[in-house]
Amino acid sequence: MNQDWGYGINKDRQIDFDRNDRRLAEYIRKYVPSYKLCISCGACTATCSTANLTDFYNIRRLNIFLMRGEIDEIAKHIDKCMFCGKCELVCPRGVNTRQVILIMKEGIKKIKQNEQL
Amino acid sequence: MKKHVFIIGGGVAGAEAASQLVKMGFDVTLAEKETQIGGKLNQWDRLFPSKRKAAEVLDFINKNLVDSKARVLFNTEISKISKQNGGYKIYAGIEECTADAILISTGYDVFNARIKEEYGYGIYENVITSVDLEEMFRNGNKIFNSNKEEPKRIGFVHCVGSRDEKVGNHYCSQVCCVTAVKQAMEVKEILPRAEVYCFYMDLRMFGLQFEDLYRESQEKWGVNFIRGRVSEAAENIDGTILIKVEDTLAGRPLKMKVDLLVLMVGFVPSAGTTEIGKMLNLDLTPENFLKPADEHLDTSSTNLKGVFIAGTCKSPKTIADTFADARAATLKIKEFLEGSEK
Amino acid sequence: MNSFDIFVLPFAIGLYTLLIVFFAKVFDWIKHLPVGDRRKIGRGIRSRKLFGVVKEIFLESLIHRRIFKVNPLLGYMHMSLAFGWFLLIVLGAAESKIYGRDLLNTPWDPIFFKYFKHDTNEFHSAFFNFTMDFLLLFVLSGVFLAYLKRIYARLFGLKKTTKHIFFDRLAIISLWLIFPLRLLAESLTSGIYHNGGFLTDGLGSFLAGFMPVGHLEYTAWWLYSLSVGAFFVALPYSRYMHIPTEILLIAMRRFGIKTTTTFTNFSQIEVYSCPRCGICIDKCQMTSALGNEKPASVYFLNTIRAQKVKPGLSFDCMICGRCEQYCPVGISLMNHRLVQRNKLISNGYNFQFLKNGIPEKARIAYYAGCMTHLTPSIEKAMIKILEKAGTDFVFIDKDGGACCGRPMMLSGNFEGAEKLIEFNRNNILKSCADILVTSCAICYKVFKSNYDLPLKVLHHSEFILELVKSGKININKSGLRAVYHDPCELGRGSKVYEEPRELLSHALELVSTGYDRENALCCGGSLGNIMLGYEEKNKINAAVWKEMMVNDPEMLVTACPLCKKTFNKNAPVPVRDIAEIIADAVQISPVKPNHQLAPEQIAG
Numbered sequence A: 001m002n003q004d005w006g007y008g009i010n011k012d013r014q015i016d017f018d019r020n021d022r023r024l025a026e027y028i029r030k031y032v033p034s035y036k037l038c039i040s041c042g043a044c045t046a047t048c049s050t051a052n053l054t055d056f057y058n059i060r061r062l063n064i065f066l067m068r069g070e071i072d073e074i075a076k077h078i079d080k081c082m083f084c085g086k087c088e089l090v091c092p093r094g095v096n097t098r099q100v101i102l103i104m105k106e107g108i109k110k111i112k113q114n115e116q117l
Numbered sequence B: 001m002k003k004h005v006f007i008i009g010g011g012v013a014g015a016e017a018a019s020q021l022v023k024m025g026f027d028v029t030l031a032e033k034e035t036q037i038g039g040k041l042n043q044w045d046r047l048f049p050s051k052r053k054a055a056e057v058l059d060f061i062n063k064n065l066v067d068s069k070a071r072v073l074f075n076t077e078i079s080k081i082s083k084q085n086g087g088y089k090i091y092a093g094i095e096e097c098t099a100d101a102i103l104i105s106t107g108y109d110v111f112n113a114r115i116k117e118e119y120g121y122g123i124y125e126n127v128i129t130s131v132d133l134e135e136m137f138r139n140g141n142k143i144f145n146s147n148k149e150e151p152k153r154i155g156f157v158h159c160v161g162s163r164d165e166k167v168g169n170h171y172c173s174q175v176c177c178v179t180a181v182k183q184a185m186e187v188k189e190i191l192p193r194a195e196v197y198c199f200y201m202d203l204r205m206f207g208l209q210f211e212d213l214y215r216e217s218q219e220k221w222g223v224n225f226i227r228g229r230v231s232e233a234a235e236n237i238d239g240t241i242l243i244k245v246e247d248t249l250a251g252r253p254l255k256m257k258v259d260l261l262v263l264m265v266g267f268v269p270s271a272g273t274t275e276i277g278k279m280l281n282l283d284l285t286p287e288n289f290l291k292p293a294d295e296h297l298d299t300s301s302t303n304l305k306g307v308f309i310a311g312t313c314k315s316p317k318t319i320a321d322t323f324a325d326a327r328a329a330t331l332k333i334k335e336f337l338e339g340s341e342k
Numbered sequence C: 001m002n003s004f005d006i007f008v009l010p011f012a013i014g015l016y017t018l019l020i021v022f023f024a025k026v027f028d029w030i031k032h033l034p035v036g037d038r039r040k041i042g043r044g045i046r047s048r049k050l051f052g053v054v055k056e057i058f059l060e061s062l063i064h065r066r067i068f069k070v071n072p073l074l075g076y077m078h079m080s081l082a083f084g085w086f087l088l089i090v091l092g093a094a095e096s097k098i099y100g101r102d103l104l105n106t107p108w109d110p111i112f113f114k115y116f117k118h119d120t121n122e123f124h125s126a127f128f129n130f131t132m133d134f135l136l137l138f139v140l141s142g143v144f145l146a147y148l149k150r151i152y153a154r155l156f157g158l159k160k161t162t163k164h165i166f167f168d169r170l171a172i173i174s175l176w177l178i179f180p181l182r183l184l185a186e187s188l189t190s191g192i193y194h195n196g197g198f199l200t201d202g203l204g205s206f207l208a209g210f211m212p213v214g215h216l217e218y219t220a221w222w223l224y225s226l227s228v229g230a231f232f233v234a235l236p237y238s239r240y241m242h243i244p245t246e247i248l249l250i251a252m253r254r255f256g257i258k259t260t261t262t263f264t265n266f267s268q269i270e271v272y273s274c275p276r277c278g279i280c281i282d283k284c285q286m287t288s289a290l291g292n293e294k295p296a297s298v299y300f301l302n303t304i305r306a307q308k309v310k311p312g313l314s315f316d317c318m319i320c321g322r323c324e325q326y327c328p329v330g331i332s333l334m335n336h337r338l339v340q341r342n343k344l345i346s347n348g349y350n351f352q353f354l355k356n357g358i359p360e361k362a363r364i365a366y367y368a369g370c371m372t373h374l375t376p377s378i379e380k381a382m383i384k385i386l387e388k389a390g391t392d393f394v395f396i397d398k399d400g401g402a403c404c405g406r407p408m409m410l411s412g413n414f415e416g417a418e419k420l421i422e423f424n425r426n427n428i429l430k431s432c433a434d435i436l437v438t439s440c441a442i443c444y445k446v447f448k449s450n451y452d453l454p455l456k457v458l459h460h461s462e463f464i465l466e467l468v469k470s471g472k473i474n475i476n477k478s479g480l481r482a483v484y485h486d487p488c489e490l491g492r493g494s495k496v497y498e499e500p501r502e503l504l505s506h507a508l509e510l511v512s513t514g515y516d517r518e519n520a521l522c523c524g525g526s527l528g529n530i531m532l533g534y535e536e537k538n539k540i541n542a543a544v545w546k547e548m549m550v551n552d553p554e555m556l557v558t559a560c561p562l563c564k565k566t567f568n569k570n571a572p573v574p575v576r577d578i579a580e581i582i583a584d585a586v587q588i589s590p591v592k593p594n595h596q597l598a599p600e601q602i603a604g
C-alpha cells in the first residue's frame, strides 16, 4: 500500500541513495584513485577561476554530487571548467581534480549516448 | 657511583624530566641551546584550557629545576655523540661528558608560514601567525594592524602547514584548533566589538574541556565558525586582506575582507630534533618525528639502547601531555639504568 | 651484357613491391591532404625553397646532422648506413652503366655487378674497385655499430633503445645481413676471378685458400638477393619506412606545412618519418624520473600509426617539449599529442558566464595570470618594479580573470580554448595598451602563439630587462650564487632563454647546471600531464632538484609561478621568481613616493 501523508521531502530535493546512478562515481574511482581522498574542504572552489566569475559552478559540490550519483547536476555545470589547474594546486589532499573533471565529462558523454562506462 | 643522564633540550619535557631524575637519585646534565629554560612556553601568554598564565607553569618547572640542583648548560648545542663503554660520550659546547643514558627533548618548531605562499605571510603586513599573536598578548594585549589601528575584523586560518600534502605535512598538529578558539576568545576580550571568524576544515576538540571552550567561544564571545579551507589571501590597497574560501556548508564561495589574518601554524620536528636524530641515526616516523620503540607499549625508548625521547620531538602534544610524557620517560630511564646495574 | 640469373628475382620482386606500395601510399597521402597544404606543395616546388629541401635532405637524411649533435657516435652510425649506402648505390649505378655502356640497364645490374662482370681490366676499374670496397667498409662499420648498439646502448648516450614489432624485426634482421652477405658474395666471386678491390679481393683470396669458393659463390649471391628483397618487402611496414618518408616530410615542411589542430595526412607522414631512434625515450622525464617508458613519444607515434591511441598514453605527457627539442626528424611531437587528445575528449564548453568589463586604459597592461595569484610575492614584486620605474600601467586581472586558454588547449579542448582566447583578447585590446606584460610563462606562451595581438607581448623577465637597459631602474649586484631554471613554456615553448639570464646577471652570480636552456628539465608541475598524480609530480621534481644542486647554488630562480610552487615543496635552498630578485635588488631612489611604507613600519 502506498500512502502519501504529505510528510515526505520534495522528491527532486532528496538524494535517493537507492535509486541514484553511481556508475560514474565508480568509473572515476577506478581511474583517479586520488578522487577518494577529497575531504570537502572547499579550497578548490574558493580558488577556482570559474567560481570566481559565476556562482553556479562549484567543483567541490560537483564532486559530492558525483559520489551521491546526481549526474544531471554535474552535466549541467561541468563544461564551465576552464581547466586552469588552480584547484589542483591548493588541494590539501592532492586530489587530481583536473583528471576527475576530464573523466566526468567523458563519462557523462558516454552515459548520454547510452554507452558502456 | 651515581649513574649519569644527559638531557638535550630544556623545554617543558627536558626540564621536568631533569628534576624528576635527580629526585630518583641520578646525576643529571641538561643542555639547552637558548639562554633560558621552558622552550616554546616562553612565547605564550595564557594557556588553554584554563587560561592560566604560561609564566605560572614556567615558574613551576624553573623552581623544580633549581631546587633539584641538576647541572644546566645554557647556550649549549651538541656537536657530536659517540658510543663509549656501554654508555655515550657527548660533546656539548666546549665540554665533553660521558653519560649512561640520553634523553632527547628537543621539541618542535612551528611551521614556517612563508612556505604556504598563497596566504601571504612575510609578504602582506597584516598576515600574522598564532605565535605573533601570542607575542601581542604578552606585550600588553595590544592588537594593531600595520596602520596602527585596532582591527575590526579578524580571521583565523586553521591547519596552516598541517593536514596539507602540498607542504609535505599530512598530519594534524592537534593543539592549533583549540589554540585558535582560545586566541579568538582572547581577541574578543580585548576588542569586544571586533568580528572574529575561524576558518576550519574540522574542529578537533579532543581534550576533556576543549569542547567547552568551543561552546564558550560561541556562547559568550560570539566567535563565528566557517567551515572551509582558505585558498588564498590578497592585499587591498588599504592594507586589508581579502581572503577566498568556500563556505562549504552553504555551498557557496565566499570572499571576506579582514583587517588581520592569523595563521594557525602547525608543528614540525624542530631543527634540533632532526639534527640529533640524524646524529644518532634514530628511526623516524613517516612525519619525520623521532620514532618510539613501540607505539603502545614503550613510547619512551628508541631504536638505540640507552637513548630515550620525551615531549614534542616525537609528536605534537599539549603541555599536560608533555609533562606526562616526560615523567613516563624518567621511569623508563630508571628501569634501564637500574636494570643494567645488576 | 648478359646479366640475368634466377637469383635476382627476390631482389627485383622486393624492389618493385616496395616501389608500388610506397608510391601508392604517397599518392594517397597527397590526394587526401587538405587543399591548402596541397597548394603549398604546388607553390613550393616551383620556388627557391626547393634548394633548401635538397640541402636539408642531404644534411638530415644522409648525414644525420641532428643525431650527430645529440651523440656523435650514434650520428656516425646513422650516417655510415645512410650516406654510405647512398654512395654505394650511386657509384654502383655509375659503374654498371659505364661498363655496360647502357644508360637504361636493369635495376639489378649494379647490385649483382660483380657476379656478372668478371673482367675488370679497364682503366677506371681500379678506381671503382677501391672506392666501392671502401664504401662497403664504411657501411659495414655502421652495421657493426648497430650490432653493438643493441648490446651496449649506453655507449650511444641512450639508456634505453626502442622495442620492435614483427616487421621491424624482419627488416632489421635482413638489413643487418645485407652488407655482410654482400661482402661474402663479392669476396667469394673475387676469390675465383680476382675482380674485387682491396677488401673483397683480399678476403676472397684468403677464403679461397681453404674453401671451395666456386661452390659457395652462387649460394651467397642468392642469400644476398634474398636479404635485400626481404628488406624491401618489410620496409613499408616497418620503421624503415621512415627513410623514404622523411624525404617527403622535409620537403613538405619546407613548403610550410605543419600539424596544427587536426590530424592531416601531413601528420601521418610525420608519424611514418620516425625512425624510432629512441632519443625521445631518453630525454623524457617520465622515463628517467618515474621509470615509465610507455608514454615516450616513439611509442605514442606507434599507437597513432597502428590506430590504437588510448587516452591513458595521450594524457600521460607533460608537453614539456624535451623530446621534440631533440627529435632528429623534427616531428612536432607535442602537437601530435594534443591533436590526439582533441580527438579523444568531449570538447564541450560553456562560457556564457564570461562578461567583458570596461578595463582601465594604460600604456602597459599587466596580466599576472591565475597561478600568480597563488604566489603573491611575484605579484607584489612586479607592482613594486612597475611603480619604481614610474610606468603607466593597469593590472588587468587583479581580481582574478578568465584563464588564458593554454591549459584548456593542453587538455586538447581547442574549441573551448578558442573561446577563452577570444574573451581575453577583447579585454586586452580594450585597455588600449601598447605592451602586455605577464608573469606567467604559460600565459605568455599562448599570448605569443595564439592571441595574434597587435601589441608587444613581454614576459616580465623581458620587460624588466628593458627597464634596466633603458635606465628606468638600477639594480645592485650581490655575490649570491643561484641557478636559473628555464620554465618549459618560456624556454622551449617560446625560445626565451637569454633575457632572464642577462637580467639575473645584473643582480647575482649565475651558476650553470647540466640542464640549461634547450636541455632544461620540466619541474614536474606541468599542466600538460593530466594523468600524473601529485606524488608522481613530486618524484619528478625531487629528481630535478638533484640536478639543479650539482654546483651548490644558494638559491634557485625561476620565471613561472607554477615552477616556483612546484619547486618549493622539496626545496633544499630558497626558490624565488626573477621578479622578486630584481625587486629586492632595485636601488632605493632618493625621492620616495609617499604612499610607500618605511622599512621600520613593515612588521615581521
Ligand SMILES: Cc1cc2nc3c(=O)[nH]c(=O)nc-3n(C[C@H](O)[C@H](O)[C@H](O)COP(=O)(O)OP(=O)(O)OC[C@H]3O[C@@H](n4cnc5c(N)ncnc54)[C@H](O)[C@@H]3O)c2cc1C
Pocket: B008, B009, B010, B011, B012, B013, B014, B031, B032, B033, B034, B037, B038, B039, B040, B041, B044, B046, B047, B048, B049, B076, B077, B078, B105, B106, B107, B108, B109, B110, B130, B131, B134, B175, B179, B265, B266, B270, B271, B272, B273, B275, B276, B310, B311, B312, B313, B317, B318, B319, B320, B322
Ligand atoms: C601557538 C601555540 C600555542 C600553544 N598553546 C598551548 C597551550 O595554551 N596549552 C598547552 O597545553 N599547549 C600549548 N601549546 C603546545 C606547547 O607549546 C607544547 O606542548 C610544549 O611547548 C612542548 O614542550 P617541549 O619541551 O616538548 O618542546 P619545546 O618547547 O620545543 O622545547 C624544546 C627545547 O629544546 C631546545 N633545543 C632544541 N634543540 C636543541 C639542541 N640541539 N640542543 C640543545 N637544546 C635544544 C629548545 O631550545 C627548547 O628549549 C601551544 C603550541 C603552539 C604552537
Ligand code: SF4
Pocket: A044, A047, A048, A049, A050, A051, A059, A080, A081, A082, A083, A084, A085, A086, A087, A088, A097, A098
Ligand atoms: S581547473 Fe576548473 S575547477 Fe579547477 S580551478 Fe580551474 S576552472 Fe576551477
Ligand code: SF4
Pocket: A037, A038, A039, A040, A041, A042, A043, A044, A045, A060, A087, A090, A091, A092, A093, A094, A095, A097
Ligand atoms: S581542495 Fe581537494 S580536498 Fe578540498 S574539496 Fe577540493 S578536491 Fe576536495
Ligand code: SF4
Pocket: B158, B159, B160, B162, B163, B171, B172, B173, B174, B175, B176, B177, B178, B202, B203, B204, B264, B266
Ligand atoms: S588541530 Fe585543528 S587546526 Fe591544527 S592541524 Fe588539527 S585540525 Fe588543523
Ligand code: SF4
Pocket: C273, C274, C275, C276, C277, C278, C279, C280, C281, C297, C298, C301, C323, C326, C327, C328, C329, C330, C331, C333
Ligand atoms: S619521435 Fe623523434 S626522437 Fe623519438 S624515436 Fe622518433 S625520431 Fe627518434
Ligand code: SF4
Pocket: C283, C284, C285, C286, C295, C296, C297, C316, C317, C318, C319, C320, C321, C322, C323, C324, C333, C334
Ligand atoms: S613532451 Fe616531455 S613528457 Fe611528453 S613525451 Fe616528450 S619528453 Fe616526455
